[in-house]
Amino acid sequence: MNKNIGVYVCECGPNIPERIDVDKVVQEMSSMDEVKTVKKFNLMCSNDGKKFLKEEIEKQKLSHVVVAACSPKDHEKTFMSVCQESGLNPYLFQLVNIREQCAWMIPDKEEATSKAVKYIRAGIHRVLYHNPLKKKEIEINTDVLVIGGGLSGIEAALSLAGPKRKVHIIEKTDSLGGMAADLSQVLPHQGSKMDLIKKKVEQLESSEFVNINTFSQVKEVRGFLGNFEAVINTHSGNGGVEEKEIKIGAVIVATGFNLFDLKKNPIYGYGEADNVLNATEFEDMINSEKILLKSGKKPKSVALVHCAGRKEQGYCSKVCCLYNLKFAHYLRDHHPDIEVKELVIDWCLPHKQDQSYFEEAKDKGVDFIRMDELLKTKSTGDQIQIEFKTNDKSHSVSVDMAVVAPAMVPSEDTTKLADILNIPLDKSGFFKELHEMLDPVSTPMEGIYLTGCALGPKNIHESLTQSHATSGKIFSTLVPGRKIEPEVKVSEIKEDLCTGCQTCLSVCFYGAITTDSFKGVSVVNEAICRGCGNCVGSCPSGAIRSKHFTYPQLYQEVLDALR
Amino acid sequence: MSHQKKEETIIPEKGTVLSAEKGTKRVILDILKKALAENLFDAVLIPAQVPETEAYSWILLQDESLFEWADPLPPVMTVQGGRALSSFSKNGELEQNIAALLRPCEIRAAIELFKLKQVNLKNITLISLDCPGAMPLSNYMSDPQKTKKDFQHILEKWENSESLRPVCQVCQHFSFIDGTAADLHIGLLGDKNKNITLIPSSPKGKKLLDQLEFGTKDSVEKWKTEKQQLANEKIKRIDAFNREWKKKINQANGFFNEFNPCINCHNCMNVCPMCYCQQCYFDSQAINFKPEAYMQKAEQKGALRFPLNTMLFHIGRMSHMVLSCVSCGACEDACPVSIPVSQLFSMVSDQTQKEFKYTPGMNREDALPLQDFTEQEFCEVEVPDECHEKAPEEAK
Numbered sequence: 001m002n003k004n005i006g007v008y009v010c011e012c013g014p015n016i017p018e019r020i021d022v023d024k025v026v027q028e029m030s031s032m033d034e035v036k037t038v039k040k041f042n043l044m045c046s047n048d049g050k051k052f053l054k055e056e057i058e059k060q061k062l063s064h065v066v067v068a069a070c071s072p073k074d075h076e077k078t079f080m081s082v083c084q085e086s087g088l089n090p091y092l093f094q095l096v097n098i099r100e101q102c103a104w105m106i107p108d109k110e111e112a113t114s115k116a117v118k119y120i121r122a123g124i125h126r127v128l129y130h131n132p133l134k135k136k137e138i139e140i141n142t143d144v145l146v147i148g149g150g151l152s153g154i155e156a157a158l159s160l161a162g163p164k165r166k167v168h169i170i171e172k173t174d175s176l177g178g179m180a181a182d183l184s185q186v187l188p189h190q191g192s193k194m195d196l197i198k199k200k201v202e203q204l205e206s207s208e209f210v211n212i213n214t215f216s217q218v219k220e221v222r223g224f225l226g227n228f229e230a231v232i233n234t235h236s237g238n239g240g241v242e243e244k245e246i247k248i249g250a251v252i253v254a255t256g257f258n259l260f261d262l263k264k265n266p267i268y269g270y271g272e273a274d275n276v277l278n279a280t281e282f283e284d285m286i287n288s289e290k291i292l293l294k295s296g297k298k299p300k301s302v303a304l305v306h307c308a309g310r311k312e313q314g315y316c317s318k319v320c321c322l323y324n325l326k327f328a329h330y331l332r333d334h335h336p337d338i339e340v341k342e343l344v345i346d347w348c349l350p351h352k353q354d355q356s357y358f359e360e361a362k363d364k365g366v367d368f369i370r371m372d373e374l375l376k377t378k379s380t381g382d383q384i385q386i387e388f389k390t391n392d393k394s395h396s397v398s399v400d401m402a403v404v405a406p407a408m409v410p411s412e413d414t415t416k417l418a419d420i421l422n423i424p425l426d427k428s429g430f431f432k433e434l435h436e437m438l439d440p441v442s443t444p445m446e447g448i449y450l451t452g453c454a455l456g457p458k459n460i461h462e463s464l465t466q467s468h469a470t471s472g473k474i475f476s477t478l479v480p481g482r483k484i485e486p487e488v489k490v491s492e493i494k495e496d497l498c499t500g501c502q503t504c505l506s507v508c509f510y511g512a513i514t515t516d517s518f519k520g521v522s523v524v525n526e527a528i529c530r531g532c533g534n535c536v537g538s539c540p541s542g543a544i545r546s547k548h549f550t551y552p553q554l555y556q557e558v559l560d561a562l563r
Numbered sequence: 564m565s566h567q568k569k570e571e572t573i574i575p576e577k578g579t580v581l582s583a584e585k586g587t588k589r590v591i592l593d594i595l596k597k598a599l600a601e602n603l604f605d606a607v608l609i610p611a612q613v614p615e616t617e618a619y620s621w622i623l624l625q626d627e628s629l630f631e632w633a634d635p636l637p638p639v640m641t642v643q644g645g646r647a648l649s650s651f652s653k654n655g656e657l658e659q660n661i662a663a664l665l666r667p668c669e670i671r672a673a674i675e676l677f678k679l680k681q682v683n684l685k686n687i688t689l690i691s692l693d694c695p696g697a698m699p700l701s702n703y704m705s706d707p708q709k710t711k712k713d714f715q716h717i718l719e720k721w722e723n724s725e726s727l728r729p730v731c732q733v734c735q736h737f738s739f740i741d742g743t744a745a746d747l748h749i750g751l752l753g754d755k756n757k758n759i760t761l762i763p764s765s766p767k768g769k770k771l772l773d774q775l776e777f778g779t780k781d782s783v784e785k786w787k788t789e790k791q792q793l794a795n796e797k798i799k800r801i802d803a804f805n806r807e808w809k810k811k812i813n814q815a816n817g818f819f820n821e822f823n824p825c826i827n828c829h830n831c832m833n834v835c836p837m838c839y840c841q842q843c844y845f846d847s848q849a850i851n852f853k854p855e856a857y858m859q860k861a862e863q864k865g866a867l868r869f870p871l872n873t874m875l876f877h878i879g880r881m882s883h884m885v886l887s888c889v890s891c892g893a894c895e896d897a898c899p900v901s902i903p904v905s906q907l908f909s910m911v912s913d914q915t916q917k918e919f920k921y922t923p924g925m926n927r928e929d930a931l932p933l934q935d936f937t938e939q940e941f942c943e944v945e946v947p948d949e950c951h952e953k954a955p956e957e958a959k
Binding site for chain 2: 502506520540542543
């Protein structure tokens with residue numbers, strides 16, 4: 001093949017010529033072998049610029065293109081699609097960054113110019129070693145598997161299910177609704193009564209596009225975005241397990257949370273002293289409308305104890321302050337004869353109505369007591385004595401009943417599920433998002449998304465919002481009738497060099513490498529591989545190469561950059 | 564640095580002491596025979612003298628009549644046992660039970676290869692034994708009878724001898740390794756030549772002793788004391804050894820000078836248990852260039868040595884395997900031009916392994932240093948200021 005390289009230097013308005021002698025660069029490049037043409041242009045990324053490049057490729061019959069301009073983050077894709085439109089394989093193109101890496105960082109014009117020359121020369125020598133990589137298209141399945149039938153899972157399923165997208169929802173217990181279904185009421189200022197949850201469950205149950213599997217758990221998930229296969233185990237009434245396989249395009253993890261086990265720390269007195277309840281037990285009492293002591297008598301005083309497990313777990317569970325206030329309101333409204341003492345360490349009242357809700361509780365006569373640290377909860381005759389420390393002094397209160405608010409902890413089997421799905425957990429044991437701020441519902445495994453308390457403590461509002469976010473991700477990536485294009489710049493393993501030591505498996509962030517146990521070698525799944533190159537660097541035998549970062553490409557590039 | 568060395572090797576207090584009146588080797592072979600007869604093993608992987616010759620080789624023994632050729636402790640190390648075990652077990656799991664009798668350095672190589680999936684230890688019982696060292700292969704080949712006699716003498720006295728390979732003279736891991744490396748250890752020290760001591764080093768090993776009806780009732784104290792004495796002597800020698808080599812090789816040039824006689828045969832790589840790549844980069848076409856490229860290089864440097872990359876090969880090989888180097892000496896035995904390869908690699912590995920607080924092949928759980936990343940690793944190189952806070956403890 002004849003090598004006709006076209007080199008184009010973009011001026012980027014005044015950005016580049018201010019610091020780089022563009023004419024000199026053009027002149028230097030013109031003398032190079034195999035360079036057919038070198039031209040400058042003011043704004044290559046503009047419509048005129050793209051048109052100019054297209055005409056050049058076609059007219060000059062270019063075999064390779066080098067554009068010296070801005071960061072590849074800005075316009076690599078722009079120019080690659082121009083190449084594609086002009087009939088040139090987009091991977092026979094190289095963008096050289098002379099704006100951020102030369103013009104913007106070197107004040108001396110001569111120096112900046114000479115660096116730009118080196119970089120462009122490096123790009124030219126690199127592009128000569130490029131291979132015309134081919135894009136692939138993969139058919140997709142748009143169905144979704146939702147793991148967990150709590151509020152977050154229900155919301156995601158409801159928003160996704162439709163004629164062109166079936167949703168399978170997996171719930172390990174007997175019914176949908178999760179933890180929220182057991183609540184007496186959602187907080188007054190956060191909306192309606194719990195009927196809303198019931199309505200959502202009914203809506204889901206009546207939908208023809210939703211397949212509900214109760215008593216079920218995920219046994220295995222394999223595949224990649226658009227093409228997952230999951231094995232579901234369903235426990236039947238007679239103790240047997242039924243196994244079935246489903247095909248889906250994406251997975252939503254909505255496994256929710258569990259409550260901190262108060263028995264882990266004796267200071268809460270839970271399980272030791274009578275009439276020490278955890279918050280859900282108290283919810284049950286509210287539901288049955290009977291606030292009674294073990295003896296059957298009505299308590300004269302109730303203590304609401306905050307922050308149980310916060311220190312042990314190392315994080316605040318966000319919702320406990322508010323539901324303790326809910327309990328206080330309930331007691332003052334329905335049982336004005338019961339004295340309410342709230343033992344608070346730190347307030348967490350971040351939402352806009354929370355403050356007035358707190359003020360109202362104060363007005364209703366709730367006794368708020370600040371403590372620095374809870375020391376002990378013990379039975380003294382008929383009463384419960386709670387000892388705590390404030391400002392280095394010990395205090396104590398005596399009440400008939402104590403309600404302790406336990407922290408939210410990862411639901412059981414979280415570790416097991418993380419292993420099945422090949423996604424990471426954070427320090428606290430919850431699932432970890434790809435980026436807390438910038439990508440809050442994605443995981444390293446494309447096509448597996450997270451929502452609700454599976455990620456960490458959240459209130460209902462936040463969980464629902466997050467479920468809509470996961471649905472949005474799926475709506476935009478798995479569009480019915482469309483195919484997906486996996487990454488082309490992937491790794492490949494040379495079978496005859498691979499020793500099967502599996503070092504690459506341990507460094508692959510995306511789970512793209514598996515072992516072919518028959519051949520005893522590692523294999524890259526090109527649909528999952530994102531081309532990060534970790535495996536290439538880790539291979540002790542040099543058996544792995546990255547298709548667009550081959551040794552000759554890098555060697556030539558570095559050689560010229562340093563020459 | 565991340566690699567916290569696990570707790571010190573724990574040696575069990577009790578084992579079995581057996582009389583060695585019939586001869587040490589005889590007794591060891593009888594134990595293996597008994598285990599085979601009682602179907603505790605289906606075969607034994609052991610060094611043996613090839614009948615009617617002076618050659619030693621690894622054989623998979625099933626036929627009891629061939630036991631007369633087996634030698635648990637041959638005077639030389641021909642093929643490294645870790646390599647032998649890898650070629651036997653790499654491609655899959657075994658249904659039958661196999662016992663493999665190896666020198667401690669061979670077991671350590673096998674454990675390193677196990678971590679790299681080049682050895683499959685399912686159903687394989689590893690048996691180690693006190694090793695006095697091995698004789699240089701070239702000495703043995705030129706005069707087998709004399710070398711055998713010298714070795715027999717060393718085996719009886721357990722004294723250091725200049726006739727042993729240099730790396731064997733300073734070997735730190737000549738005896739019991741650890742709970743999760745081998746399964747059973749055969750102690751030859753203790754009542755030298757009168758008794759041998761069987762020490763279980765894993766639950767599997769203990770079960771084996773019970774199945775053989777030896778039990779674990781005898782004290783192993785005597786063996787332990789003597790082993791410790793010998794270890795102390797060797798520690799003194801390795802310090803002197805490292806000092807001497809460091810003095811000789813204080814610059815890159817000193818290192819290259821040692822490798823100057825190299826004839827590029829790559830024998831050292833071919834016999835090394837840790838060189839497990841299917842194809843070495845230095846044997847591939849990737850290192851061959853067009854003549855004009857060589858001309859250009861020669862012009863730049865003034866002269867060029869051919870074949871190219873002789874030194875780079877040794878440095879490349881070293882950087883690849885030095886963290887797993889068990890100083891077995893196979894490379895030096897294989898070198899036709901008598902380069903002290905093993906001594907040089909041993910000196911370098913001693914230091915690099917210390918940097919990672921890693922001793923290769925000591926147990927099956929320790930992750931290979933380069934597969935085990937922690938943020939705090941080598942912070943003194945990355946963020947000197949942060950490291951200062953932790954320095955006082957480390958400095959000791």
